[in-house]
Each structure stands twice: as structure tokens, then as C-alpha cells.
Amino acid sequence: MGLPTYTVQQLALRNGQDRDEIWVAYQGNIYDVTKSRLWRDGKHYEHWAGQDLTQELADAPHTEKVFDKFEVIGVLG
Structure with missing residues (x-):
């Protein structure tokens, strides 16, 4: 079974302000x-x-490897 799919709107609610979850x-x-x-x-x-x-990652001082330390909890659909 695959990961759940979330919309851009659902992702936007996990901004650390509207809900406790902080997702990117x-x-x-x-x-x-x-x-x-x-x-x-x-x-x-x-x-x-x-x-x-x-x-935005192109402007960051780190590579995409920074995401390796975080759990993938879904896909953006």
C-alpha cells in the first residue's frame, strides 16, 4: 500500500500555525x-x-540530503 496523497491545501494547513503538524x-x-x-x-x-x-532549495546553503533525516509521510497530489 502506498503513501497517502495530500493536496496543496492540506499541506498548507500543516504550517506550524493552524495545526501542530509541520510539513514541507x-x-x-x-x-x-x-x-x-x-x-x-x-x-x-x-x-x-x-x-x-x-x-526554493536552489537558494539553500545545503543539498537535498537534508531531507534524508525526515520521514516521508505522504505525496503531494
């Missing part, structure tokens, strides 16, 4: 970053949770 998407996968101290309150530097960060 990257390349179609949704990651739970709730436990990361770097995403406290749904913000990580100039990036906001509840969004697809695929385009």
Missing part, C-alpha cells in the same frame, strides 16, 4: 519536520512550512 514538500514527497528545532513555529530562515520547497 520536496519533489512530490511530503516530509514531517515537526520534531526539528530548525522548523520551530513553522519557519526555517526565510522558508515557511506548509509549502512545496522544491524551487
Whole structure:
């Protein structure tokens, strides 16, 4: 059985403000970053949770390997 699919609107609600969950998407996968101290309150530097960060990663000082430490909890559909 595959991972659940979430809409952009469902992802947007997991922004650390509207609900307790803090999620971000990257390349179609949704990651739970709730436990990361770097995403406290749904913000990580100039990036906001509840969004697809695929385009924004090019400006980040790290590679996509940063997502390896987080659990994929769904796919963006």
C-alpha cells in the first residue's frame, strides 16, 4: 500500500500555525519536520512550512540530503 496523497491545501494547513503538524514538500514527497528545532513555529530562515520547497532549495546553503533525516509521510497530489 502506498503513501497517502495530500493536496496543496492540506499541506498548507500543516504550517506550524493552524495545526501542530509541520510539513514541507520536496519533489512530490511530503516530509514531517515537526520534531526539528530548525522548523520551530513553522519557519526555517526565510522558508515557511506548509509549502512545496522544491524551487526554493536552489537558494539553500545545503543539498537535498537534508531531507534524508525526515520521514516521508505522504505525496503531494
